[in-house]
Amino acid sequence: MNDTTHTIRIRPGDPADAPAVLDMLDAAVVWMNDRGNTEQWGTMPYSRRPGGVARVERYLTENTPFIAELAEFGGTPVGALVLDSGPSSQMPIAPADEPERYVRLLVSDRRHIGLGIGAALLAHAAEETRRAGVELLRVDCWAGGGGELVAFYERNGFTPTERFLSGEWPGQVLARRVD
Numbered sequence: 001m002n003d004t005t006h007t008i009r010i011r012p013g014d015p016a017d018a019p020a021v022l023d024m025l026d027a028a029v030v031w032m033n034d035r036g037n038t039e040q041w042g043t044m045p046y047s048r049r050p051g052g053v054a055r056v057e058r059y060l061t062e063n064t065p066f067i068a069e070l071a072e073f074g075g076t077p078v079g080a081l082v083l084d085s086g087p088s089s090q091m092p093i094a095p096a097d098e099p100e101r102y103v104r105l106l107v108s109d110r111r112h113i114g115l116g117i118g119a120a121l122l123a124h125a126a127e128e129t130r131r132a133g134v135e136l137l138r139v140d141c142w143a144g145g146g147g148e149l150v151a152f153y154e155r156n157g158f159t160p161t162e163r164f165l166s167g168e169w170p171g172q173v174l175a176r177r178v179d
Contacts, residue, residue, distance in 0.1 A: 006070050008120045013065030013080060020067070020077040021056050022047040024107045031110040039169075040142040040149075059105055066124055068108070068117050079108035081121040083128060087140060092164050093173055096136055101129040103139035122156045126178045135179050140164070143172035150174070 013021075025046035032040055046052045059065055059082040068079030082105040087093040103125055108117040129137045141149045143163060150160060150172050158174035165171065 006072065006115050008078075008115070008117060009069045009071055009075075010066050010081075010120065010124045011069065013060055013067040013082075015057060015060045017065065017067050017077060017080070018053070018056050018060055021060070021080045021105075021107065022053065024077070024080060024109050025052075025056070027110050028107055037145055039144050063104060064128070066121060066128075068121055070112065070115070070117075077109070078112050078115075079106075079117040079121050081106050081125055083125055087138070087173075091140060091166055091171070093140055093162075093171075096138065096175075098136055099134045100136040100138055101125065101132065101134050103137070106139070118152070119156050122153075126157070126176060130178045135177055137176045137178050138173060140171050140173045143170040147172075 029041050029043070029045055032038070033043055046056075064083040066081045066083070067077045068081075069075045070078050081103065084102045084104045086095040086100060086102050088104065103122070106118060106121060108121070126137055129135075138161075139153060139158060141153060143150055153174045154160070156176075158176045160172055161175050162173045163171065164173065
């Protein structure tokens, strides 16, 4: 058991964070693949996928990005969250019937797994949603692999709403009220 207390700071992200976010995404692909999960994000590093670098750059300029840092690591990024006003138009997910904030990206540095970085970023997303006067926060995620990722979001206050397929990729939309 790790009894060390870690201070997670969350700050606005910007385009200079793109290399760190891409490194986290690439490491997440390796981490998943090492555990036998090649279905969620495939096997190609995110930074080498067609459009991968451009997508991260768009997230950091056109959306609302946040970066998590661990104070004891000198401000090195250890997680990223990107909020938007709705789901990607490239996904088979309808916008909500009300104003919403939508988690477009959530990734944490796999070297710091278990420190609550993802949960801290989701709590920050809920607070940002509330601060904007919006009551609905949604996210979509991979629903395969026994549902571990869906369960993570449920542990963080989200409720599954609708399932979908993006090609062969099984997905789940989840929602959280933040009144």
